[in-house]
Amino acid sequence: VSWLAYKQLGNPMAPLVYGAQLGKIADMEERLLDSPAEHQVVVAYLRRAQDFEARLQDVEGALERERQKARERVRALRDQNADVGLIVSASRELVSLPRDAASARERWTREMRENYERARPLGGLPLHSQAFAGDPNGSPHERKEYELARRNFLALMFCLMVGTAGLPHLLTRYYTAPSVAAARTSVAWSLFFIALLYLSAPALAVLVKFEVMQNLVGSSFETLPNWLAQWARVDASLLSVEDVNGDGLVQFGEIRLGADLIMLATPELGGLPYVVSGLVAAGGLAAALSTADGLLLTISNALVRDLYYRGAPREASPEQRVILTKFTLLSVALAAAFVAALKPAEILPLVSASFSLAASAFVPVMVLGIFWRGTTRQGAVAGMLAGLGIAVYYMLSHVPVLRTWAGWLLADRLWFGIQPISAGVFGVPAGLIVAVVVSRITRPAPALPLVRSEM
Known part of the structure; x- marks a missing residue:
């Protein structure tokens, strides 16, 4: 992203300067609409x-x-x-x-x-110059489309922000710090890099779109860069350019650039050598493995220590617990690999769903446990189950395969027009309310002071 910003604008600070390309993209879109x-x-x-x-x-x-x-x-x-x-x-x-x-x-x-x-x-x-799809001043259909697009954008942002605070592999990272001061420093650096990542995403979208419109659109099919053919051979559903109208020139509507391939194809799109794409792929793989490693350790440790050993006390030595944890980790990893091999959806909806699940299951109870002394164990468990249950139910209710045989159990339509990937919008308040109500019900009564009787 920094290289694209430097190449196009002479400044590598992409999140600060990419706005200069929005006006150029708007002009090119107007020309394409009249082409x-x-x-x-x-x-x-x-x-x-x-x-x-x-x-x-x-x-x-x-x-x-x-x-x-x-x-x-x-x-x-x-x-x-x-x-x-x-x-x-x-x-x-x-x-x-x-x-x-x-x-x-x-x-x-x-x-x-x-x-x-x-x-x-x-x-x-949609036009890149407008914030959301539809038109707030257009027909009733366009106004409804605009309202739904804005509502889903805000819901997704809420789930991403709150979900980041509840990701298990981030929470466990802070427990590895040797002191409170080191934990605070770790949190500060985490927030810095997370903010840098989120601020770079819209810059990436703008800079890549400008690069495609400026350098690919209008070029001859005979002079297409080699990287385009190479990536198209990898998976035609992610990247393809087809001369639909037979004029021998690349039109914007003829380019299919999948979201999963943008990061890998961006270095070569910006003129960098192929080795940079390899480094980007290696970085993505390292990030995926580190995330999976943290989540697998969290899941296996929780299953063995909290449920098996602490939930129902058993005679188990530390060596036995470690061995059982490793077998549990392997089982969870194989189950995750099996689900991933089925490819139930694209990677972006699945990642967004994980943020909604983490937000619904962990954040309400975590916040109450820190800031409200009245939180009880029963309230925490009930809040986690309620938030997770609502989020999972809303996501599964819009899976086509499940609707074919269990449609009568699932929701008929979207709630308030919110897409399933933003199910945390419903799971977070549900978990918060249930945790508060159950904590108040199960809170032990205060002990009455002893009154000395005088004869």
């Missing part, structure tokens, strides 16, 4: 979306027609003694077709939605 080539891209994606929608009207018949068409193409290429690469490519297209009607319906529905989304001006992205 005939961009309108051709929108029409092309709209045709694709309508084609997928037509296929969904008769999935089995459409699937059979697609198979027949692919077979005829392979047969025609073989009859013409075409290049082997073309025949192999056509054969792969035939093999990649959905195996049955259910998988075809799922894939075509997803592709229909993606194409409808890209069949909007600027690839479906």
Whole structure:
């Protein structure tokens, strides 16, 4: 981010200077909205979306027609003694077709939605110069969209801020400090780097978008940089550039740059050598492993020490507890790896969900335990369970797979229009209220003073 800021503005302090690019991005967006080539891209994606929608009207018949068409193409290429690469490519297209009607319906529905989304001006992205999607002074639909976008933004910011305070691997870090003064210093440095990270995120968005609009849009497909093809081969769903309108030039709507790839592709996008992308990837992997390490240690220690050993006292030596902790750590790690291998969602919603869960489960009880002497053990446990339960319920209630067989148990619609990743907005107050109420109920009565009777 600092390199992009220095390259574009001559100042590496990205969070302080990136605002100068907002006006330039707004001017480029206005030109793109009036560009005939961009309108051709929108029409092309709209045709694709309508084609997928037509296929969904008769999935089995459409699937059979697609198979027949692919077979005829392979047969025609073989009859013409075409290049082997073309025949192999056509054969792969035939093999990649959905195996049955259910998988075809799922894939075509997803592709229909993606194409409808890209069949909007600027690839479906809102203008960068406006704070939220919609228009506060527009039609009723635009005003509602604006209000929901603003509400979800504030809810997500709340969950990120409060969730950061309750992340287990951050809380346990402070217990490793040798003194109170060292713990305060650790907290100060943690807040500094967390603030630096959060302030750099919007700067990254602006600088990357300016780089794409300035250097990629309008360039010829024959002169595309090598890094674009390399990353596209890694995963076409994360990065792809396709000449949809056939003019030989890259349009903004033809670029698909996934959020998961922005950090890895940014160094080469800014002209840095490939080795910097490797360093960024290594840093990301190190951060992920350190986070996972702290969380795994917290989970395994809590399960063994608090629940197994302290919850129900057992005769267990320190060596036995350490061995049991290691086996518990391995079990939790394998379970987490299994869930990650299923890829239930993209990484950003999952990370945001973890902040909501940490905020709902830990923060209310932590705050009450520090600032209110009336907090009882029963109130703390009830508050943690209530906050975590509300957050998990709201998240799971909008998972499509669960709604197919347990829809009657789940919420029908969004609460106040808040997205599931911001479930902490409901979990935090629920945990706080339940902890206070249960603590007041279970608080022991004050001991009555002894009164000496005089005869």
